[in-house]
Amino acid sequence: MTINNNYGVLLVNLGTPSEPTTAGVKQFLGDFLHDKRVVDMTRWLWCPILHGVILPIRSPKVAKLYQSVWMEDGSPLMVYSRRQQQTLQQTLNVPVVLGMTYGEPSIQSGLQQLQQQGCKRIVVLPLYPQYSATTTAAVFDRITKDLKKTSELPELRFINHYYDHPDYIAALAQSVDTFWAQKGQPDYLLCSYHGIPQRYADNGDPYPEHCHQTTVLLAQSLNMAREKMSMSYQSIFGREEWLKPYTEATIKSLAEKGIKRLDVMCPAFSVDCLETLEEIAEQCKEVFLEAGGKEFNLIPCLNDSPPHILMMESLIKQHTQGW
Structure with a gap:
């Protein structure tokens, strides 16, 4: 094979079950929730809870949720991530491969593909705009x-x-x-970010500061009055306190205060997935309407939109200067 001294790109996202079945979800959640970056409990305490309680109970329920959003070509996260990878490769004209922290295609397979194509230099782009040890650092762990x-x-x-x-x-x-x-414009715009335990932030994870800054910059760009826009955290799991305010409680409160039309966007998610298409667009919509709201909209994630691909191209070129 001819050695290619140009660089290659490894795009990384969280991952997804291979199929919307109890078995597929159980395998994916087991891999995901075993990561100490995600759940840092002592293993001898956590593993019996995970395998004896959480996986048997949650896997069938989550499988049904995946079935409600599954697309013809797979899970939304995988479908949109593939489109990102293919479009970015055409734009950059260098090898671009996809790797998932959990599940397939794995990060290891992505690295191997790039090396097989002769890439001696690799830029890794975890598709998490806001850094967190639970996501970005988990990618670094897998790579090393x-x-x-x-x-x-x-x-x-x-x-x-x-x-x-x-x-x-x-x-x-x-x-x-x-x-x-x-x-048309809504009465209110809510930016909903994936949550992490408050304890992680107390221990130095900069994630909440990053989310806050994204929201501030977006409000400035939209010239949006702050009394018509705020942020919250979704996907809360377990009994531990997570970052607040919680998205569901915020949405209910907004409806009770008289907000009739609410638009929600999820800036921490680079592609639409279960957490946006089911948790926000279905569950949270129901909460809003039951609390007195009249119209609820999910603004789609950036997915493979041209501005998103342009941003990735700009970011990669910035980080590959000198190559």
Whole structure:
């Protein structure tokens, strides 16, 4: 094989079950919830709870939720991530492969594909705009673990975050403007971010600060009055206190205060997935309407939209200067 001294790109997202079945979800959740970056409890305490209680009870329920959003070509997260990978490869004209922290295609397979294509230099782009140890650092852990099996290490550049990147904020703002051009403006805009335990933030995880800054910059870009826009945290799990305010409680409160039309967007998610299409667009919509609201809209994630691909291209070129 001819050695290619150009760089390659590894796009990384969280992952998804391979199929919307109890078995598929159980395997995926088992891998995900075994990661100490995600759940840092002592293993001898956590593993019996995970395997004896959580996986048997949650897997059938979550499988039904996945079935409600499953697309013809797979889970939404995988379908949109594949589109991102294919479009970005055409745009950059360099090898771009997809790897998932949990499930398939794995990060290890992604690294192997790039090395088989002769890439001596690899830029890793975790598709998490706001850094968290539970997501971005988990990607780094997997990469270092997988590369222990490799004799010749590639030169790596790792993109830590892009929560305040001008092109990212512009892409978010353009998605909102496009949606409002079609639907009109709402009474209120809520930015819902995936939550993490409050304890993680207390121990130094900068995630909440990143989420706050994204929201501030987006409000400025939209010229949005802050009394008509705020942020919250979704996907709460377990009894431990997580970052507040919680999305569901916030949505209920807004309806009770007289907000009739609410638009919600999820800036921490690079693609639409179970947490946006089912948790927000279905569950939270129901909460809003039952509390007295009249119209509820989910503004789609950036997915493979041209502004999002442009942002990725800009980010990668910025981090590969000198290559």
